[in-house]
Amino acid sequence: MTTATEAVSVPAARVRHSPLAFVRRHVLTVYSLLVFAYLLLPIVVVVLFSFNAPQGRFNVVWNHFTWDNWVNWDAVSGIRSAIEVSLEVAAIASIAATALGTLIALALVRYRFRGRGSTNLLIFLPMASPEIVLGASLLTLFLSLDVQLGFWTITIAHVMFCISYVVVTVKARLVSFDRHLEEAAMDLGANEWTTFRKVTLPLLAPAILSALLLCFALSIDDFVITNFNSGDTVTFPLFVWGAARVATPPQINVIGTAIFAVAISIMLVNVVIQMARTRKGTTV
Amino acid sequence: MGFIHRHRWLTPYLLLVPGLAWLAVFFVIPLGFLAHQSLEVQNPIDFSYAFRWAWHNYSDALSTYEPQLLRSFEYAAIATALALVISYPLAYWIAFRGGRWKNVLLLFIIGPFFVTYLIRTLAWETILSDNGFVVSTLKSIGILGPSDRLLATSTAVVAGITYNFLPFMALPLYVSLEQIDPRLIEAAKDLYSSSARAFLKVTLPLSLPGIFAGTLLTFIPASGDFINAQLLGTSDQYMIGNVIQSRFLELTDYPTAAALSFILMAIILLILPIYTRALGTERLTGA
Amino acid sequence: MTDNLSREEFLRRSFAIGALIAVPGLAAEVARAGGLKIPPGVDPKRLKKTLRFSNWPLYIDYDKKHHRYPSLELFTKQYGVKVDYHEDINQNETFFGKYQAQFRRKQSIGRDLIVMTDNSRFPALMVQQGWLEKIDKSVIPNIKNLLPALANPAWDPHREHSLPWQSGMTGIGYNAKYTKPVTSVDQLLFDRKLKGKVTLLDSIGDTLPVVVLSNGDDPGKIDDAAFNRALKKIEKAKKAGQIRKFTGNDYISMFPTGDVWAGLVWSGDMPQITPSTPRAKWLIPKSGGTIWTDNMLIPPGGDSYTASVYMNFYYQPKIAALVEEAIYYVCPVKGAGAEIKKIDPAAARSRLIFPTKEMLKKIYVVDPKALFNPDFQVKWQSMLGA
Secondary structure, three states: OHHHHHHHHHHHHHHHHHHHHHHHHHHHHHHHHHHHHHHHHHHHHHHHHOOEOOOOOEOOOOOOEOOHHHHOOOOOOOHHHHHHHHHHHHHHHHHHHHHHHHHHHHHHHHOOOOOHHHHHHHHHHHHHOOHHHHHHHHHHHHHHOOOOOOHHHHHHHHHHHHHHHHHHHHHHHHHOOOOHHHHHHHHOOOOHHHHHHHHHHHHHHHHHHHHHHHHHHHHHHOOHHHHHHOOOOOOHHHHHHHHHHHOEOHHHHHHHHHHHHHHHHHHHHHHHHHHHHHHHOOOO | OHHHHHOOOHHHHHHHHHHHHHHHHHHHHHHHHHHHHHOEEEOOOOOOEEEOOOOHHHHHHHHHOHHHHHHHHHHHHHHHHHHHHHHHHHHHHHHHHOHHHHHHHHHHHHHHHHOOHHHHHHHHHHHOOOOOHHHHHHHHOOOOOOOOOOOOOHHHHHHHHHHHHHHHHHHHHHHHHHOOOHHHHHHHHHHOOOHHHHHHHHHHHHOHHHHHHHHHHHHHHHHOOOHHHHHHOOHHHOOHHHHHHHHHHHOOOHHHHHHHHHHHHHHHHHHHHHHHHHHOOOOOOOO | OOOOOOHHHHHHHHHHHHHHHHOHHHHHHHHHHOOOOOOOOOOHHHOOOEEEEEOOOOOOOOEOOOOEOHHHHHHHHHHOOEEEEEOOOOOHHHHHHHHHHHHHOOOOOOOOEEEEEOOOOHHHHHHHHOOOOOOOHHHOHHHHHEOHHHOOOOOOOOOOOEEEEEEEEEEEEEEOOOOOOOOOHHHHHHOHHHOOOEEEEOOHHHHHHHHHHHOOOOOOOOOHHHHHHHHHHHHHHHHOOOEEEEEOHHHHHHOOOOOOOEEEEEHHHHHHHOOOOOOEEEEOOOOOEEEEEEEEEOOOOOOHHHHHHHHHHHOOHHHHHHHHHHHOOEOOEOOHHHHHHHHOHHHHOOOOOOOOHHHHHOEEOOOHHHHHOHHHHHHHHHHHOO
């Protein structure tokens, strides 16, 4: 009896709300598309102006189209070394931070030890501190110890602020890790180290890779902390900051667009692979 | 391997030491140095510093820069609220209507983030300029008066902060919404007479962790930001970040800058537990 | 070939080569001297291999197409000294702030030559504290080409630590497209038609004297009363919403977009403004403007000998003209004017590079004591709001 009533009432309810639901459904979509447009607006401007040939020193008014900026992307003195420094720092810092952070994440999730609370606090604090405090305090340390500011102080700073993000990223994956696979491996005779190498690590790889990419992105984009600890060395964001006062050559937009394009492509590839996997049903 | 096996209790510590040591040396100790510096006094003639237990640096900084401090939190709060209001429907849409394309749609949120922060903000400077498209349109439909402007106002600064920190709000919201079982919502819609009530009673509370994470991840860095104020505003819009930056790097008034840094951190750390308690979540440190 | 060489020939050649290799200094000398024209007064052995030079951006001749600095290359060609040129000075304060710990301890900052402005307190401070190396006048005979007006500044009366690089004037720049000529400071600050479209310079050494002049006070002797009068005037304009922003030279990007219609502008920035803002004009306000000088200084640990040789090189009218033609500031080197006429007659006519006598009567140097006054500094910073 109850089933029949349910079967009748549900469709009726749907029919009653249908026109309103239709509007609501599409309002949300339209709204979301508008938000996307808002999010992409500056990006469009950046890409567009990378093709601009500005009159004068500042790339703020559209003049006319040119390929020249892309062809001569390193025509501006200092821009090439700036992006090279940024890439080097990002590479070194992300690898170091990922290694250190992954170890911490493993310890936090897999082991019992004293001082768990303080460890969590120590990991959390850098994320809760404003960048300006992180950068300024590190500068104070370097100045007090008479350390020469430059490439390595920048790298040290980047590793420092990335570790927390790695821990959070890897931990999230570790927590939902299915330990049965590892247990199965050990039952089959593998020792802990082999299990770790052949089972845990490969399964953890996507999370570690995400952490690595996150670090890389954070490092390439960092301005505030780098500004305090760079001394003479110029990274790409520092170059843009300095340039904004003096002259904004379109090459800045070119490099910005290039970084953006590379990053989006990597992520698109990742997404496509994931979608293919889900379709095939081979997710882990 | 044998050694480690026999001393298994060592393993977690061995794993922790490298990373924690790094943080201890390059995060904790520098804060100590900063604290020391905040209690120094600067000789204006030859720029040397002397340690004097100068607690007055803190009270002086608080009173001199009270406007900038208040302004920072005001701007950050407004920007966070705006980001929440803007992102929530978007995150909802992707989580529940995205289907197979969820990850691609997320790219639209994260994507802009990959253009260097400064370049993005400079682009806003171009977009919002007095003779630009946006201002002209707003003037023609009457929102802006004939002699008004957008750039070099607090509106532009808050708008910039909102934009730049939007992904920090949208992503946690999405993660939290995405985990909600859609059948719960269906059931709620059946239980309650309208979708609106279903939302308020079921969806919203379930997305609270996301709201919590998103607001924190937005508010905290926003309150210390200075780039938006520098590029899109004037000294009337300067936030505490601008003051700290200029005191450190331009005027080399390290004691004041150090004191301000700690004041900023202290306020944030004070707000944190209050906010946590208010929202009723314990998912703070992820312990 | 070697088969046909007689034994004597072969031995002679080996001996010669061996001699050269065995005396490395000699080889270097030979290599350098070939093509180099080091004047007799300069000892090539005392010259360093590289001169590390920090300067403001766009402040020297630059060949955009080939990414070269022609005048620096001429220096290298003549003396065999490479020039490591950095355009990393954007503001006197930030540059000093970056290296202040080293200056204080008289440690090297990795530079032999830097350029700082005398309307900031830093050149005076550094001389006073003994943080600069002395210039070596024995290798700067061309110091005789220094304009007499610049020979004895108050902060370095005998030019023992500095030599001018360029001078510049602070006046009013305005965009004729949007406004009629802005001829006075009062008009800049109080003409309602310019509301929200005016920028002032954020450095006290630039803006303060100009406003002091508009009150009829002496910018060379700014006492408390004069300072307060000027500050009050600026604050009044600020409150009324007249002033859009206090800027460094980022005002340049605000002219083409029409965000700024008029403001205090450095004379040498006009060639940067006019390409994108064709109707931009510059003038000295009715009540007067200021003149300041960027000076070449030798930081601690810098090689005074090599830097001084470069200074001497720069003080040749031909070289100064080369640099001048590119940057449109006021040249401190006598005779450069005649040289410029030869290479760029249009530049020679520019009043920005060669101010007329009438103009020179109306530009003043700011009171250096005012820059050191801590009370003024605090009040100025608080007016700026940071």
